[in-house]
Amino acid sequence: MHLHYKFIAFGLFMRLLSKISSFYSIFTNAPLATSVALSLFFLVGFADGVLMPFFAMWAEKDAGVTAEYIGLLLACYSAGELLATPFVGGIADRLGRRPVLLISTLGVGLGFALLYFVHGVFASAIVLISIGVFESVLHPTISAVIADSIPADQNRYYFSVARVMSNAGHVAGPAVGSLLALYSLGAVFLGSAVATLLGALIIFFCLPETLIKKDINGDEEEDESLSGILPAFRDARLSGLLMWSMCLQISSGWLTSVLPLYAVDAGTLTPSQVGLLFTYAATLTVLFQLWVSRVLASVANLWMVIGSGAVLIAAFAALLFSSGIVGLVLGVSLLSLSQMLFGPLLPTLIMSLAPSHARATYLAAASVTADLKDTLGPAAGTFLYGISARLPWFVGMPVALCATLALAFTIRRHERRAASAISSALPE
Known part of the structure; x- marks a missing residue:
């Protein structure tokens, strides 16, 4: 059995080496702006991975924040x-x-560096809010750069690569953070700052402007160019897409927020082993996201959504019937597969709706729903867990099913309208 695990570890290591060589070819073949954007996804994921596992310990021991306020x-x-x-x-x-x-990465990087020096709840809260303000435009704009610089039919593939780069950062970040924490818990913020400021340097020296401004007559130009996201939410197609995708992602968020409590309270894993379990899940994405995207490249968006929802429901079922190690590993593996199917698909669908002059606005609207998901998901999941340990998995299955069917219907209706518009524009 021990030898069997060695063979599995060796196989995963060899696959990781092959991924490194394939990433090199992706970067050399992609447009410069796309390569810069992919690098930024890695650095932002790395910066997040460096600090997040150590934030609570830093807040309590170094910043003087009591446990109830963390x-x-x-x-x-x-x-x-x-x-x-x-x-x-x-x-x-x-x-x-x-x-x-450039402004966003500088603001986030300097904010992380400032956290190394601040103490107390109020000062730390002000800095964290400031970092959040600067970061609010970071992910939507990076994704917009990718959409600007590649053909539309390659969106799903390159957004898959972006997910791989982000997850690779989340795998590498905690390892570096562990080394920095040996020196000082606050040093993890300096590590995050260095990674983010390195991204600012790459932007300054390497990133060309990808936005092509188009002339629009009258007041419509000023209205649709507003820096806020209101123009995007006027698009009923986008609102429906985001609403149901948020419901689906809220239910999937219960796995990440509740599973640690579920595993530790059942006595199956220790807190450190839970961390290893989620590192394993992120590694699966790094190793298999591009393979899944290539195999399913010709599959319609509708069936990708249905497949993602079905796999997520299977993950809930695995955890509902078992709190043992097999159920936990199977649950996070299925969650990773579900996210491999749906993760690159959502920005692809959004880009199919967005006008070329409003890509960042549409992606920012999606970012708002992602923030709401991150806020509402853990709160709802832990509330259900407080009632019964298995209730989040039991409730998650019908919620995921309803959200999947509604999202599939929304996509089907949009694709029919798009096909009808194209056919009516063709000469008879």
């Missing part, structure tokens, strides 16, 4: 994003991708 302090980070995005989320459609990304 959760609220961390919420300031997402609160800054959630508050700022409705007002500045689409500003990259007005000012350009390059200046917005």
Whole structure:
């Protein structure tokens, strides 16, 4: 049995080496702007991975924050994003991708560095809110750069690569953070700052402007170029897509927020082993996301959504019937597969709806729903867990089923309208 595990580890290592060589070819064949954007996804994921596992310990031991306020302090980070995005989320459609990304990465990086020096709840909260404000435009604008610089039919593939790069950062980040924490818990913020400021340097020296401004007559130009995301939510197609995708992602978020409690309370895993379990899940994405995307490249968006929902329901079922190690590993494996199917699909669908001059605005609207998901998901999941340990999995199955069917119907209706519009435009 021990030898069997060695063979599995060796196989995963060899696959990781092959991925490194394939990433090199992807970067060399992609447009420069796309390569820069993919690098930024890695650095942002790395910066997040360096600090997040150690945030609670730093807050309690170094920043002088009492245990009951740690959760609220961390919420300031997402609160800054959630508050700022409705007002500045689409500003990259007005000012350009390059200046917005440069200001955003500088603001986030300097904010992380400042956290090394601050103490106390109030000062830390102000810095975290500021970081959230600067970060509110970061992910939507990076994704907009990718959409600007590649053909539309390659969106799903390159958004898959972006997920791989982000997850690779989340795998590498905690390892570096562990080394920095040996010196000082606050040093993890300096590690995150260095990674983010390195991204700012890459943007300054390497990123070309990808926004092509088009002339629009009259007041419509000013209205649709607003830095806020209101113009995007006027699109009923986007609103329906985001609403049902948020419901699906809220239910999937219960796995990440509740599973640690479920595993530890059942006596199956220790807290450190839970961390290893989620590292394993992120590694699965790094190793298999591109393979899954290539195999399913010709599968219609509708069936990708249905497949993602079905796999997520299977993950809930695995955890419902077993809190043992087999059920936990199977649950997070199925969750990873579900996210491999749906993760690259959502920005692809959004880009199919967005006008070329409003890509960042539409992606920022999706970012708002992601922030709401990150806020509502853990709260609802832990509330259900407080009633019964298996209730989140039991409730998650019908919620995921309803959200999947509604999202599939929304996509089907949009694709029919698009096909009808194309056929009516063709000459008879």
